[in-house]
Amino acid sequence: MxxxxxxxxxxxxxxxxxxxxxxxxxxxxxxxxxxxxxxxxxxxxxxxxxxxxxxxxxxxxxxxxxxxxxxxxxxxxxxxxxxxxxxxxxxxxxxxxxxxxxxxxxxxxxxxxxxxxxxxxxxxxxxxPRLPQPAGPTENPDIIAAALNLEPSDIGFENHRPSCYEAGVPFVFVPVRDLDALSRARPNLSQWRKAFREATSVDAFVYCRETRVHDSGFHARMFAPEMGIPEDPATGSAVAAFAGAIHYFDDLPNGTHFIRVEQGFMMGRPSLIDLEIDIEARKLHAVRIGGxxxxxxxxxxxx
The missing domain is CATH 3.10.310.10 (Diaminopimelate Epimerase; Chain A, domain 1)
Structure with missing residues (x-):
């Protein structure tokens, strides 16, 4: 049977x-x-x-x-x-x-x-099921850039800098300046552990504000080579934790915020993840993932 x-x-x-x-x-x-x-x-x-x-x-x-x-x-x-x-x-x-x-x-x-x-x-x-929360420190941007085969100048945009959050599974969130930098990101396995040894995660969610789809809020890629996932086309648990980084860096006002995250486009597997964030009294109140x-x-x- x-x-x-x-x-x-x-x-x-x-x-x-x-x-x-x-x-x-x-x-x-x-x-x-x-x-x-x-x-x-x-x-x-x-x-x-x-x-x-x-x-x-x-x-x-x-x-x-x-x-x-x-x-x-x-x-x-x-x-x-x-x-x-x-x-x-x-x-x-x-x-x-x-x-x-x-x-x-x-x-x-x-x-x-x-x-x-x-x-x-x-x-x-x-x-x-668990609201995003900080999940430990991160290494300095130069070391993270080396682990992603990027230049230090590629890391960060606006006030966004590398951070680590979890909503059940921890991820290191790495902002890069634009889609060009994101397209050049590749795991450098010889530097991977060095870059993420201070964090509770060795999975990197790399993102930028520039997008392919007009109503998307962010474009992202996720690398988890030590889990057997060289690159993931769509990572809902990462986007759930990403709500913590968005709230912290973008200082979201009270209310419900709808943010679409696009992922997988550079793998030929385009994916759209819907993220809803409820803010009350300037704090995260609820997070929802849809697709x-x-x-x-x-x-x-x-x-």
Whole structure:
């Protein structure tokens, strides 16, 4: 008997763009070692394993693996899995169908609002389960520039400088002056550990204010070579943590702020991540991540 799985493209409405995701729908009985081996076999940035919920108020328990390790939380697996489970529940819809999906991840339960539409990609938005917070110091910009094969003068714009935040998973956020500098960024593995040894993360989210799409707020790339991800097409958990850096450097006023982050364009996998930030009394009050996903393939694992 096989275990059903699906492959989705996430943070996009078009197949073969966005960030691919594998979701194993029937994961009962798999060991940790088997899950890690299956994730390495798929060799996508993340693979999700769906397990029956322990709490009847939840839709499923899920575990998330990169090719090299397990994660407590991740954005595009949350969006893709929520849309897939809603599709499993309702099948092909006529018109529009709303759903609520609650996924129990290692970080805790994650509430996802899903909208399915006839002949269209699904959309999901989730409440970030942990508000962004600083996650340690960073090395000086010259060392970070060397780790990204950039010049020191490429690092920073306006008042933005390298910082480290986490909303379940920590990232070092590296501002660069423009799209040209961003296009030249490449991990220099001989300098990588030196650049990020003072931080709690060795994953670099590199961003600039210049964008390809007129209504985007930032263009970004994410490098995580030590997790087996040379570059990620779309990183929802990084954008969730990025809300902390945006709030700090841009001094957001009270209210709700909608910011679209574009990623993956320089890989030929264009992705759009919707970020909503609620500010109350000049402090972060809530963060939400949203995006579309389309099912690309279905199959069975004979394990």
């Amino acid at each position: 096989g275990r059903r799985y699906a492959v989705l493209d996430v943070f996009t409405h078009k197949p073969l763009t966005g960030n691919p995701l594998a979701v194993v729908l029937e994961s009962e009985g798999l060991s940790d070692e088997q899950m890690q081996a299956i994730a390495a076999e798929f060799n996508l940035s993340e693979t999700v394993f769906v397990l029956p919920p322990e709490n009847p108020g939840h839709s499923a328990n899920i575990r998330i693996f990169t090719p090299k390790r397990e994660l407590p939380f991740a954005g595009h697996p949350t969006v893709g899995t929520a849309i897939l489970l809603a599709t499993e529940r309702f099948g092909e819809v006529s018109g529009e169908q709303d759903a609520m999906v609650v996924l129990k991840e290692q970080i805790g339960p994650v509430r996802c609002g899903v909208v399915l539409k006839e002949n269209a990609a699904g959309f999901a938005e989730f409440d970030v 579309q996903a389309t099912i690309l393939a279905r199959g069975e694992l004979f394990i």
